[in-house]
Amino acid sequence: xxxxxxxxxxxxxxIDWSTWxxxxxxxxxxxxxxxxxxxxxxRRGLGAGKINGPGGRLEPGETELACAVREVEEELRVTPTGxxxxxxxxxxxxxxxxxxxFVYRAADCEGEAQQTDEAIPLWTPVDAIPYDEMWxxxxxxxxxxxxxxxxxxxxxxxxxxxxxxxxxxxx
Numbered sequence: 001x002x003x004x005x006x007x008x009x010x011x012x013x014x015i016d017w018s019t020w021x022x023x024x025x026x027x028x029x030x031x032x033x034x035x036x037x038x039x040x041x042x043r044r045g046l047g048a049g050k051i052n053g054p055g056g057r058l059e060p061g062e063t064e065l066a067c068a069v070r071e072v073e074e075e076l077r078v079t080p081t082g083x084x085x086x087x088x089x090x091x092x093x094x095x096x097x098x099x100x101x102f103v104y105r106a107a108d109c110e111g112e113a114q115q116t117d118e119a120i121p122l123w124t125p126v127d128a129i130p131y132d133e134m135w136x137x138x139x140x141x142x143x144x145x146x147x148x149x150x151x152x153x154x155x156x157x158x159x160x161x162x163x164x165x166x167x168x169x170x171x
Contacts, residue, residue, distance in 0.1 A: 008094045012154050012166040015092060020154075022090065022100035027068040028055035029080055030145060031106040035126050037146070038109065040075060040119035046099075051133045054119060055101070064102040072109070075119040082107030087141060087151040094158045105145050136162035144169055 009015050030053040031038035039051050054075040058067045065083060072080045087103035113121035124130070126146055131139040137155045144151045153167040 008092065008096055010094060010156055010158070010163050012156060012164045015154065015156070017090060017154050017166075020090060020092070020098075022098040023096075024099045025058045025064075026055055026099050026101045027058070027064055027071055027104065028053045028089075028101055029068045029072050029083065029104040029106055030142075031072070031078075031080055031109045032126065032146060033108050036123050037126050037129065038076070038078075038113060039122040039124050039129070041122060043116075043118055043120065045118075047135065050135060051122065051130055052135065052138070053103075065104075068102070068104045072106070075116055076109075076121050077114040077116065078109040078111040080104075080106035080109045084148075086145050086148070087153070089137070089141065089152075090154045091137075092154070092156050094156065094163070103141075103145065103151075105148070135160070137165060140165065140167055 040054050041051050042048050054072045056071045058064065068083060069080055072078060083104045083106045085102060086105050089101040089103060092098045115121060141151045141153055150170045151167060153165060155165045156163045
């Protein structure tokens with residue numbers, strides 16, 4: 001006998017975000033200095049080929065801040081400094097996968113960013129961010145990060161396509 005699971009909602013209003021739990025908890029970190037932002041071209045995993053910030057899954061017992069630093073070090077061989085937590089993004093995919101992402105802005109980094117098996121570093125002028133090569137939601141909240149504003153969002157995706165979102169901002 002087959003077990004029928006309820007369908008994954010395709011609209012943000014159909015999700016109770018207060019009780020929603022993600023499959024994975026992750027971080028994203030963006031180093032911003034001298035009107036440039038350190039982005040990566042992801043070489044593997046979810047979003048391979050897309051441009052994003054370095055980040056990944058929390059390990060058991062790890063804090064969000066420790067994960068943010070570790071992921072930048074692993075992906076780019078630099079250590080982010082002056083980290084500030086600015087956002088939380090919840091992603092629900094209609095295939096059932098979900099991730100809860102804690103977003104950080106770093107004032108700088110120690111070392112020179114290097115290509116790794118996971119990422120190709122891209123120092124990009126903040127006025128020339130290649131949104132067309134990124135996840136659709138990035139253009140909605142990344143300007144807030146660049147301005148130092150806090151944000152909290154929920155997003156529903158089907159594959160790479162953004163179906164719906166909600167985004168709250170604060171000073």
